[in-house]
Amino acid sequence: MADLHFLANPARFRRFSQRVLPGLGFATVLMLCACLYMAFFVAPADYQQGQTVRIMFLHVPSAWLSMMGYALLAGLGASLLVWRHPLAALMARAAAPVGASFAAVCLLTGSLWGRPMWGTYWVWDARLTSMLLLFFLYLGHIALSRAYDEPERGDRAAAILALIGVINLPIIKFSVDWWNTLHQPASVTRLDAPAIHNSILVPLLWMAVSLLFLFVFLVLLRTETEIDRRRLENAAAQEEGAPA
Amino acid sequence: MSNHAAFILASYLAAFVILGGLVIASLSARNRVRRELDQRGLAPRGSAPRGVDRKR
Numbered sequence: 001m002a003d004l005h006f007l008a009n010p011a012r013f014r015r016f017s018q019r020v021l022p023g024l025g026f027a028t029v030l031m032l033c034a035c036l037y038m039a040f041f042v043a044p045a046d047y048q049q050g051q052t053v054r055i056m057f058l059h060v061p062s063a064w065l066s067m068m069g070y071a072l073l074a075g076l077g078a079s080l081l082v083w084r085h086p087l088a089a090l091m092a093r094a095a096a097p098v099g100a101s102f103a104a105v106c107l108l109t110g111s112l113w114g115r116p117m118w119g120t121y122w123v124w125d126a127r128l129t130s131m132l133l134l135f136f137l138y139l140g141h142i143a144l145s146r147a148y149d150e151p152e153r154g155d156r157a158a159a160i161l162a163l164i165g166v167i168n169l170p171i172i173k174f175s176v177d178w179w180n181t182l183h184q185p186a187s188v189t190r191l192d193a194p195a196i197h198n199s200i201l202v203p204l205l206w207m208a209v210s211l212l213f214l215f216v217f218l219v220l221l222r223t224e225t226e227i228d229r230r231r232l233e234n235a236a237a238q239e240e241g242a243p244a
Numbered sequence: 245m246s247n248h249a250a251f252i253l254a255s256y257l258a259a260f261v262i263l264g265g266l267v268i269a270s271l272s273a274r275n276r277v278r279r280e281l282d283q284r285g286l287a288p289r290g291s292a293p294r295g296v297d298r299k300r
Contacts, residue, residue, distance in 0.1 A: 036256075050248065051248050051249070051252060052248045052251060052252060054252050055251065055252055055255045058255055058256065058259050059255070062259070097266065098266065101262050101263060101266045102263075104262055105258065105259045105262050105263065108255070108258045108259075108262075109255040109258065109259065112251045112252075112254050112255045112258070113251065113255070115251060116248045116251050214263065214267075218266060218267065218270055221270050221271070221274060222270050222273075222274075224274065225270065225273050225274040225277050228274070228277045228278060228281055229277050231281065231286055232277060232280055232281060232284070232286070235284060235286055
């Protein structure tokens with residue numbers, strides 16, 4: 001916890017991310033290559049889904065990461081509103097497009113899996129609709145944070161949206177239990193053992209780890225850019241305010 | 245890869261375009277902002293983008 005407080009200072013965070021990013025980027029590329037090999041050449045076809053199970057290696061981790069990204073946004077929003085954390089607003093601005101991208105990947109790959117398996121690209125069932133709502137919440141966060149001339153006001157408005165929207169996360173998770181949906185119930189994140197064979201579960205978890213690495217890489221990189229952009233804006237504002 | 249190959253390849257292509265595009269956009273935004281910081285003489289140490297000569 002002390003280490004996280006150490007990173008609360010934007011300048012220190014910037015130095016930390018500059019040290020971490022090259023190695024993290026390299027590890028991400030290596031792991032993604034290995035996972036693609038596993039997804040296409042090691043994992044067997046599923047006895048029910050056939051070859052389309054390979055889409056799940058992208059779809060499921062993208063869903064997890066888009067939900068994790070929104071939980072991060074909510075945490076950063078609380079941190080900004082309660083403690084006025086200097087880095088929280090910048091990191092939220094950086095993380096929202098990353099989370100939105102993973103939500104888009106989840107929706108697109110799910111749709112492409114649905115056509116051969118369900119016979120349709122889309123149904124308005126609770127899981128799919130709540131996931132689409134998550135994507136729109138991300139878009140709303142991005143739009144709100146950039147909607148004001150004063151960035152601080154935009155950041156606060158977006159933080160409030162993030163905190164309100166976090167109610168959607170348990171709805172996504174439990175929608176398959178609460179309602180009668182076409183989407184299948186949870187098969188990995190269950191209280192008892194996962195309902196997937198290890199030959200498919202292991203590549204799935206490895207892909208989740210490598211996409212998590214990509215998520216962290218992107219958030220660090222974009223946060224660093226936001227810190228620099230804020231410096232530029234502050235410098236421009238000082239120049240405008242300075243007497244001629 | 246069976247008659248579902250088009251759906252599988254389209255999924256991976258979509259993910260590659262979205263996530264790869266985000267990586268490229270993020271890297272180019274960082275380089276653009278750093279270059280601007282450097283031109284204003286505000287760049288922190290060790291952050292000059294490639295091709296920028298700080299001595300000028």
